[in-house]
Amino acid sequence: QAYASNTHIFLLWMVGTSLVLITISILFLRGQIRPILALAQAAESFGKGQKMPEDFAPRGADEVRRAGLAFILMRERIERQMEQRTAMLTGVSHDLRTILTRFKLQLALAGDNPDLQGLNKDVADMQTMLEGYLSFARGDVEEDVGELRLSTLFDKFAMEAELHERTFSSEIDGEDEVMVRPNAFSRLVGNLVSNSMRYAKTVHVEARHRSKWLTITVDDDGPGIPERSRDDVFKPFFRLDEARNLDASGTGLGLAIARDIARSHGGNVTLSDSPMGGLRATIRIPA
Numbered sequence: 001q002a003y004a005s006n007t008h009i010f011l012l013w014m015v016g017t018s019l020v021l022i023t024i025s026i027l028f029l030r031g032q033i034r035p036i037l038a039l040a041q042a043a044e045s046f047g048k049g050q051k052m053p054e055d056f057a058p059r060g061a062d063e064v065r066r067a068g069l070a071f072i073l074m075r076e077r078i079e080r081q082m083e084q085r086t087a088m089l090t091g092v093s094h095d096l097r098t099i100l101t102r103f104k105l106q107l108a109l110a111g112d113n114p115d116l117q118g119l120n121k122d123v124a125d126m127q128t129m130l131e132g133y134l135s136f137a138r139g140d141v142e143e144d145v146g147e148l149r150l151s152t153l154f155d156k157f158a159m160e161a162e163l164h165e166r167t168f169s170s171e172i173d174g175e176d177e178v179m180v181r182p183n184a185f186s187r188l189v190g191n192l193v194s195n196s197m198r199y200a201k202t203v204h205v206e207a208r209h210r211s212k213w214l215t216i217t218v219d220d221d222g223p224g225i226p227e228r229s230r231d232d233v234f235k236p237f238f239r240l241d242e243a244r245n246l247d248a249s250g251t252g253l254g255l256a257i258a259r260d261i262a263r264s265h266g267g268n269v270t271l272s273d274s275p276m277g278g279l280r281a282t283i284r285i286p287a
Contacts (some may be wrong), residue, residue, distance in 0.1 A: 031060070032060055032061055032064070034059075034060070035058070035059040035060030035061075035064045035065075035068065036060065036064055038053070038056055038059070038068075039056075039064070039067060039068050039071060041053065042056045042071065043071060044266075046075055047266060051144070051145070052075070056068075058072070093130070096130055097127075097130070100123060100126060100127050100130070103123045104123060107119060107120055107123065144181070145179055145180065145181055146179070146180075146181070146182050147177050147178070147179060147182075148177065148178050148179075148180050148182040148185055148186070149176055149177055150172050150176050150177075150178060150207050150209075151172060151176050153186055153189065154170040154172070154205060154207075157170070157189075157190070157193050157203075157205065158170070160193075160194070160197065161197055161203065164197055166197045166200070166201060166202070166203060167201060167202040167203070168197075168202075168203050168204075168205075169203075169204045169205075170204070170205045170206070170207075171204075171205070171206045171207070172206075172207045172209070173206070173207065173208045173209065174207070174208060174209030174210060175209045176209075178209060178214055178287065179287075180265060180285070181261075181264075181265070184261045184264070184265075185261065185265070187257070187261065188257075188258050188261040188262055188269075188283065189205075189216060189218070189283065191254050191255070191257060191258045192218045192258060192269075192281045192283070193205060193218055195254060196218055196219075196220035196222065196278075196279070196281075197220075199220070199222035199223060199278075200220030200221050200222030200278050201221060201222075202220065202221045202276065203218065203219070203220045204218075204219045204220075204276065205217070205218050205219075206219075209287060210287060211287065212286065212287055213284055213285070213286060213287055214267075214283075214284070214285050214286070214287045215282065215283065215284045216282070216283040216284075217280055217281070217282050217283075218280065218281040218282075218283075219274040219275065219276045219278065219279075219280050220274060220276060220278040220279055221274070221276045221277050221278045222278040222279060223278065224273065224274070224277075224278045224279040225271060225279055230271040230272075233255050233271070234255050234256055234259045234269075235256065236253055236256040238256075255269070262283055262284075262285060265285040265286070266285060266286045267283065267284050267285030267286060268283075268284060268285075269281060269282065269283050270282045270284075
């Protein structure tokens with residue numbers, strides 16, 4: 001048996017030693033966890049199409065440094081592959097456009113021959129499909145993140161609705177400015193709104209900007225899309241043979257491009273029934 005004549009001093013030493021050891025452990029663990037959090041933040045930013053923090057560098061334990069170095073090498077390989085794909089598509093686009101321009105020139109020189117009307121339409125369709133495919137394959141990954149004012153974007157849709165004699169309304173709940181890739185995000189919302197204007201008379205867009213998520217819903221009173229086909233319409237070149245075809249260009253890339261842009265922002269696009277009786281398209285991305 002052990003007995004301490006000064007029990008309070010014994011307990012004081014025990015508590016004091018425990019506090020010192022706990023403080024040292026917290027400082028040590030924070031030093032090891034900080035590089036892991038930095039790696040997670042860099043991976044999340046890269047997954048959303050944003051630039052990695054400039055001060056990111058592999059630090060910490062040997063395993064954490066190896067994981068950080070592997071991530072940097074992976075990011076460089078992905079960016080190099082994307083640059084090569086963009087360069088290849090640019091060359092293909094230039095060559096095919098040159099051939100189509102020759103076709104158009106030869107058809108123009110042939111005059112207004114009724115027998116060539118079908119060929120003129122085929123050339124125009126080929127150019128539309130080529131532009132749509134290249135736009136889908138190229139994407140907007142090279143664009144930097146910047147501020148976009150939702151009210152300005154919705155005002156453009158209101159002007160477009162007026163030109164097409166459609167009823168358009170919008171509502172913004174929360175901050176007006178969002179941090180996105182402006183051109184890509186405008187195209188994402190524009191694809192959905194333009195599609196609704198094509199097949200419906202009334203379109204309503206609502207944006208909810210919270211601390212973590214930005215949610216935009218596009219409702220219309222059009223014919224809608226059957227529930228069994230709502231997953232298929234996001235596939236490239238899928239054509240809906242019923243009352244509604246979601247791609248205004250007729251190439252089957254409208255929703256594929258929209259979902260690709262949404263996922264590059266770390267979010268997604270989903271379809272459901274609208275309270276207005278038509279289709280509801282919901283965009284949800286991190287705020």
